[in-house]
Amino acid sequence: MTSRLGGSGLRLAYERRVVADDLTVAVPDRSFTVIIGPNACGKSTLLRALSRLLKPAAGAVLLDGEDIHRRPARAVARTLGLLPQSPTAPDGIGVAELVSRGRYPHQGLLRQWSRDDERIVAESMAATGVADLTDRLVDELSGGQRQRVWLAMALAQQTPLLLLDEPTTYLDIAHQIEVLDLCARLHEEQGRTLVAVLHDLNHAARYATHLIAMRGGQVVAAGEPGRIVTAELVEEVFGLPCRVIDDPETGTPLVVPAARTRARQHGGRA
């Protein structure tokens, strides 16, 4: 397995609160990696460290073999894109204008809007299905449309690696699937490496090609979902008694929480 992005011996902390210590991860190239785990397990913190937002207190995040914090922000931004959990759209900004901001790391004072910029923005909007929204204001869009516009902006950055922090939060189930389908398609068709933090274990098991399960700031298991998602792992990571069956649609693991009465019989944890 080759990996352009990873870290070893990471200590991740906010001020003095240590979230993770001696953490080692690797994102396989061309994978759709999904990080899962219970609340406060450090998954978003890990994503922040991988995306250069958080400087590890110890250890280093390596991008192409080099400490990500020793490289200029703009150079990193040409290799690694990030869609944060709740970005803000400026008042009165149009869809095309917002998407075009993804070109920022490729631009300069004398190179403000090249033909490449124009073409890539159009392609990104087509790839995410927002081309027909070009002239609309971002404020007017539905949640699902807005998330696709943000994805288009991240795509326009044209980075081989793209990190997504809970891209489906605040969306209803149909829009969640729509966004995840889109991510899977981008991963397959454009050969990008995607790393996402997701809350829904079943979504993670269905869409990920590589799963990282975390608990208490440590990686409990990592690998292909079909191989690592078992009832024991879910119980260990989430403390949830469950059965794991095959997803009738995709054959991927499907986690079915144990019924209340059955869990009690088995003495399951709450």
Add this chain to the structure above:
Amino acid sequence: MIVIRTPGGFSLRVHARALTVGAVGTLLALAVGVLAVGHGDYPMSPADVLRTLTGGGSAAEQFIVVELRLPRLVTALAVGAALGLAGAVFQALVRNPLGSPDVLGFTQGAATGALLVVVVGGGSTALAGAAAAGGVVTGLLIYLVAWRRGVHGYRLVLVGIGVSAILTGVNGYLLTRAPLMEAARAMLWLTGSLDGRGWSDAGPLLVALAVTVPVLLACGPALRMTELGDDAASGLGVPVARLRMVLLAAAVLLVSLSAAAAGPVSFVALTAPHLARRLTRAPGTNLLPAAVVGALILVVADQMAQRIFPQQLPVGVVTGVLGGGYLVWLLATERRAGRL
């Protein structure tokens, strides 16, 4: 949007309406400026003014225009542009349309510096220097308290309001300690006035503008990225913390030297960026239009202060009344449009 591309791979993108607003605003400000220079005890026609400015006219006219009236006009333009720029920067920094140096305490800091000189006793040069120093020290203080651990708009606003309240108290105390005549002079300064400004008043601010404007314009694109939030901007390759420090330093410098040149002229920094945004209809921060609108507001306000009332008023009174009125109108229309 207009895109200009050259064969060498260079490309420029300009917002057409912003460009128009900037050009028209500049022309208007210069036109009002020519009228302003012609106005006074020795009236001159615009043609005479232009002729004198380009080197013609009698020696007396040269003296009146270049030594007496032009400095006031240049100070007005520079202070207006500096306040417009600084206001736009502060509003972007704290992501709040009410983020202006008046609210955040920098203006009060400059006033404290000036009042200290009034109490201790000192000339107008010392007063201007102390005002500039007061603003810069307040900026450093707020930076240390609010910004050491990461940067958050709300924290800056709250710390700024706190500092501003404390300094208002200090300023009130200093006024009571000043001799009566000096206190009257201080009150005039506190209102903001352009009366009797010479080249030495405009000089430091012009230098500051020459240094900060290129820096701010170079930071412009990165500043627009921060409108997407700190995380998204970082993801796009903006060194957010360093950018904020540079912007804050530039804006504080502009506000402090504006106060040194003309006193704390109220509401221009708050109003100019809003007006510029409404005129350009461009989303987000627009530094140059804000600077142009600021300069225009101050020149027009100074003319109103000199002409409308039988007795000349300090320009700060007019900007306060105009700016306050505009703000109330803005709130009312925004409320009606359901945006507030």
